Amino acid sequence: MNKHIFTLFVLLTVHCLLSVAQTKSGLDPQRFITTVDGKETKLITLHNGNMEACITNYGARLVSLMVPDKEGKVEDVVLGFDDINAYRLKKQNFGSIVGRYIGRIKGAHFTLDGQEYQLQQTANGNISHGGQPGFSDRVWDIVFYNDSTLRLKYVSPDGENGFPGTLTTFVTYRLTHDLALTVNFEATTDKPTVVNLSNHAFFNISGDPSTPVTNQLLFVDSKYIATYDKEKNLDGNFMRVRNTPFDFRQMKKIGADIEIYDEQMSITRGYDHAFALRHAGKSSKPAAILYDEKSGRQLTVYTTEPAVQVYTANGLNGSMIGKGGIAYQKNAAICLETMHFSDSPNHPEFPSTVLRPGKPYKSHTTYQFSEHIEKKHNLLTSILMYGGAASLTGLGVVGIMSLMK
Numbered sequence: 001m002n003k004h005i006f007t008l009f010v011l012l013t014v015h016c017l018l019s020v021a022q023t024k025s026g027l028d029p030q031r032f033i034t035t036v037d038g039k040e041t042k043l044i045t046l047h048n049g050n051m052e053a054c055i056t057n058y059g060a061r062l063v064s065l066m067v068p069d070k071e072g073k074v075e076d077v078v079l080g081f082d083d084i085n086a087y088r089l090k091k092q093n094f095g096s097i098v099g100r101y102i103g104r105i106k107g108a109h110f111t112l113d114g115q116e117y118q119l120q121q122t123a124n125g126n127i128s129h130g131g132q133p134g135f136s137d138r139v140w141d142i143v144f145y146n147d148s149t150l151r152l153k154y155v156s157p158d159g160e161n162g163f164p165g166t167l168t169t170f171v172t173y174r175l176t177h178d179l180a181l182t183v184n185f186e187a188t189t190d191k192p193t194v195v196n197l198s199n200h201a202f203f204n205i206s207g208d209p210s211t212p213v214t215n216q217l218l219f220v221d222s223k224y225i226a227t228y229d230k231e232k233n234l235d236g237n238f239m240r241v242r243n244t245p246f247d248f249r250q251m252k253k254i255g256a257d258i259e260i261y262d263e264q265m266s267i268t269r270g271y272d273h274a275f276a277l278r279h280a281g282k283s284s285k286p287a288a289i290l291y292d293e294k295s296g297r298q299l300t301v302y303t304t305e306p307a308v309q310v311y312t313a314n315g316l317n318g319s320m321i322g323k324g325g326i327a328y329q330k331n332a333a334i335c336l337e338t339m340h341f342s343d344s345p346n347h348p349e350f351p352s353t354v355l356r357p358g359k360p361y362k363s364h365t366t367y368q369f370s371e372h373i374e375k376k377h378n379l380l381t382s383i384l385m386y387g388g389a390a391s392l393t394g395l396g397v398v399g400i401m402s403l404m405k
Contacts, residue, residue, distance in 0.1 A: 023045050023052065023054055023064070024047075024052040024066045024074055025052065025054055025063075025064035025066055025076050025323070026082075026323075026324075027043060027054050027063060027064055027082055027323075028082070028083075029042065029043040029045070031043075031082065031083035031084065032056050032058075032063075032083065032084045033084070034084050034085070036058060036088070036139050037138075037139060039139035039141075040139070041056060041057055041058040041084050041139055042056065042057060042142075043055070043056050043063065044056070044057070044142070044145055044150050046145070046147065046148050046149065046150055046173065046174075046175050047147060047148065047175065048147070048148040048175035048176060048177055049175075049177055049179070050066075050067075050068045050072070050074055050179070051065075051066060051067055051068075051175050051179055051181070051369075052064070052065075052066040052074075052175075053065050053066075053173060053175055053181060055150055055173055056084065056087070057139055057140045057141070057142055057152055058084055058087060058088070058137075058138075058139055058140075059087065059095075059096040059097060059135065059136035059137060059138065059140075060096065060097040060135070060136075060140045060152045060154070060171050061080070061087065061094065061095040061096045061097070061136070062078055062080075062095035062173070062181075062199065062201050063078075063080045063081075063095055064076045064078060064080060064323070065077050065078045065181060065201075067179065067205070067207075067297060067369050068179075069207065069295035069296050069297055070295065070296025070297070071296075073207075073295075075207025075208075075295070076207060076323065077203055077204060077205045077206075077207055077297070077299075078094075078095055078201050078202060078203055078204075078333075079094050079095075079202035079203075079204065079209055079313075079322055079323075079328055079332065079333045080094040080095050080202075080322060080323055081094065081322055081323060082322075082323045082324075090320055092320060093129065093136050093200040094200070094201075094202055094322075095199070095200065095201050095202070096135070096136035096199070096200050097135050097136060097140075097171055097197065097198075097199055097200075098129045098130065098134065098135060098136055098197070098198055098199075098200050098337075099129075099130050099134065099135035099156075099169065099195070099196070099197045099198075100130045100134075100135065100156055100160070100161075100163050100167055100169075100193075100194075100195055100196075100197070101127075101129070101130050101163070101194060101195065101196045101353070102129055102130070102196050102197065102198045102200070102309075102337065102339050102342075103128070103129070103196060103274075103309070103339065103341070103342025103343065104126050104127070104128045104129075104232070104233060104234075104342045104343060105119060105126060105127050105342070105343050105345060105346065106126055106233045106234070106343050106346060107125060107126060107346075108120060108121045108122075108125060108126055108127040108162070110194065110345035110346055111345075112164070112192055112193070112194065112345070112354065113192055117162055117163070117164055118162055119131065119161060119162035119163065120132070120161040120162050124231065126233070127161070127162070130161060130163075131160075131161030131162070132161075134161070135154060135156070135169070135197075136200070138154050140152040140153060140154045140171075141153045141154070143170065148174060148175045148176075149172065149173070149174045149175075150172070150173045150174075151170060151171075151172045151173075152170065152171050152172075152173075153168070153169065153170050154168075154169050155167070155168050155169075156168075156169065158190070158191065163193055163194070164191045164192065164193045165189040165190055165191030165192065165193035165355075165357075166189065166190045166191070167187055167188075167189050167193060167195065167355075168187060168188050168189075169185065169186070169187040169197065170184075170185070170186045170187070171183065171184065171185055171197075171199075172184040172186075178368070179368065179369040179370060180366050180367060180368040180369065181366070181367045182364070182365070182366045182367075183199050183364075183365045183366075183367075184362075184363070184364050185197045185361065185362065185363040185364075186360055186361065186362055187355065187360065187361035188355075188357070188360050188361070189355050189356070189357055189361075190357055191357065192354060192355070192356050192357070193354070193355050194344070194345045194353045194354055194355065195353055195355045195361050196339055196340045196342075196344065196353050197339075197361075197363060198305075198309075198337045198338055198339040199337070199338075199365070200335060200337060201335065201336075201367075202313060202332075202333035202334070202335055203290065203299065203333055203334055203335070203336065204332060204333045204334070205290055205291075205292045205295065205297040205298075205299050205369075206292045206294060206295050206297070207295055207297070209322065209323075209326050209328060209332050209333065210326050210327075210329075210332075211332075212255070212329065212330075212331040212332060213254055213312065213313075213331055213332070213333060213334045214253065214254050214255025214258065214312075214331050215253055215254075215255060215293075216253070216254055216290060216291060216292045216293075216334070217251045217252060217253055217254070217290070217291040217292075217293070218248050218251065218252065218253075218254050218288065218289070218290055218291075218310075218334070219248055219249070219250065219251045219286070219288060219289040219290075220248040220249070220275045220287070220288045220308065220310065221249075221277055221278050221279060221285065221286060221287055221288065222241065222248070222249070222275035222276055222277055222278060222308075223240060223241060223242070223249070223276070223278060224238040224239060224240055224241060224275070224276045225238065225239055225241060225246050225264070225273045225274060225275050225276065226238055226273065226274040226276065226307070226341050226342075227239045227264060228264060228267050228268070228273075230267060232267055232268065233343065234274075234341060234342050234343045234347065236347045236349060236350075238276060239264065241275075244262060244264075245257035245258065245260045245262050245265055246262075246264070246271075246273065246275070248275075248288075248310075251289065251291065254271070254312060254331075254334065255331070258270060258271065258312065258331075268314060269314050270311075270312045270313075270314035270330075270331065271310045271311060271312040271314075271334075272309070272310070272311045272312070272314060273309070273310060274307040274308070274309050274339070274341050274342065275288075275307060275308050275309075275310055276306065276307055277303075277305075277306055277307060277308060280305070280306035280307070280351070281304055281305075281306065282304075283302045283303055283304045283364055283365075283366065284302065285302070286300050286301065286302060287301045287302060287303050287305075287308050287336075287338065288300070288301040288308055288310075288336050289301070290334065290336070297369060298369065298370050299336075299367060299368070299369055300367075300368040300369075300370070301336050301338065301365065301366070301367060301368070302365065302366040302368065303338035303363075303364065303365040303366070304362075304363055304364045304365070305338040305339050305340060305363060305365065306340060306341070306351045307338075307339055307340065307341055308336050308337065308338050308339070309335065309336075309337035309339055310334065310335070310336060311334065311335040311337065312331050312333075312334050312335075313328070313330065313331055313332055313333045313334065313335070314330060314331070315330075316328045316329055316330050316331075316332055316333075317329065317330060318330075338363075338365045340353045
């Protein structure tokens with residue numbers, strides 16, 4: 001082979017290999033390859049237009065999500081780690097799929113069809129986030145993926161952490177051309193059981209996780225929150241948000257009332273509550289809207305779930321070093337976890353989380369990004385800019401009024 005041709009061949013080969021390895025977020029896929037419980041973990045990169053999502057099959061975790069700002073600059077808007085070992089050693093749910101039941105089940109037990117089930121006790125006699133190991137600690141099977149879509153599967157055996165029934169769960173991540181990430185769940189069981197699944201992404205849509213989210217604006221389409229007892233267990237009651245720090249019916253800064261004394265806030269030392277959605281089950285209506293003024297990014301959440309758990313990363317304290325070597329401080333992110341209520345199996349007044357054979361579980365959430373809608377835009381233009389998931393009807397009265405201000 002001619003020497004020059006051989007050199008060119010080598011250079012092209014190296015270029016191709018580097019191109020495959022590179023991600024917009026700077027993550028190295030090689031650092032996500034290991035073996036857990038006899039299964040290989042890896043990093044899958046999805047892209048669509050200016051968006052990129054990196055997902056590992058370890059916990060079906062969203063590791064990075066690259067989204068353009070108002071100037072077109074693409075930045076990562078979720079917290080996480082840059083290698084698989086950090087996810088395994090540091091027990092944090094950054095970007096994971098939490099199950100089989102997100103939230104806390106009081107007393108680690110429930111009764112279904114007259115039979116009592118004792119679950120694994122993980123903290124103070126309760127079970128939290130499905131126990132340990134939970135879905136976030138499992139290696140999911142890669143069923144299918146292409147440039148913009150990834151479908152993962154996990155089979156939870158009958159009796160895992162005390163839950164009845166073999167639960168077969170699929171989660172599908174998809175990037176769309178209108179700057180959205182969709183997360184679809186499907187699950188089936190061979191015995192009656194309870195299911196409550198969610199993605200636990202920690203968002204900082206400024207693109208700079210070294211800055212707190214307290215200056216970002218939040219809207220939540222909710223009049224009530226589910227309340228806790230002093231042990232942070234849901235007590236079965238709901239509280240009106242009006243005239244409380246939990247009123248986000250009009251957009252306001254996340255940090256505006258976070259330091260105001262409130263009995264519920266004193267239990268969690270920040271926001272960590274389930275907001276009952278006014279349009280539960282209607283994914284055409286915004287459940288929550290998050291806006292960062294500096295970057296111009298706006299995130300609108302649509303879901304079929306009846307609640308969204310708003311968590312302002314109160315447990316972070318700088319001890320966890322994330323991507324880019326950044327120490328994650330308190331309030332470095334906000335979680336908008338679309339879900340059913342915690343402890344629903346012990347509260348028949350809550351929407352049911354019971355799943356039975358022959359009746360598949362389905363849940364859908366869309367994280368829709370867009371440049372913030374400025375006052376100068378007319379109403380029709382503003383509605384169109386909200387993206388394909390919304391419509392005039394879907395925006396609802398609150399959404400339309402916020403656009404017209």
